Amino acid sequence: MRIDKFLKVSRILKRRTLAQEACDGGRVKANGRSVKPSYNLKVGDVIEIGFNSGTVCFEVLQLKDTVRKEDAENMYRIITE
Numbered sequence: 836m837r838i839d840k841f842l843k844v845s846r847i848l849k850r851r852t853l854a855q856e857a858c859d860g861g862r863v864k865a866n867g868r869s870v871k872p873s874y875n876l877k878v879g880d881v882i883e884i885g886f887n888s889g890t891v892c893f894e895v896l897q898l899k900d901t902v903r904k905e906d907a908e909n910m911y912r913i914i915t916e
Contacts (some may be wrong), residue, residue, distance in 0.1 A: 836898045838865065839872035844902055845910040857884065881914065891916050
């Protein structure tokens with residue numbers, strides 16, 4: 836699954852265009868490397884996203900194309916905020 840789609844489906848970012856812009860701006864890292872929106876995400880990858888207020892680091896637990904709002908939190912595990 837593409838990282839921009841994962842960020843939208845898991846509701847970490849609200850829209851896919853925001854996820855694409857964050858990747859293009861170098862604010863998204865996968866396993867310590869900056870990635871493009873087309874990066875192929877795998878279970879177990881550690882993702883770090885830089886926001887204005889700080890960074891969030893999380894591990895990918897599941898990859899699903901669609902998920903209900905209540906189940907979105909089960910797709911990742913937050914490591915640090």
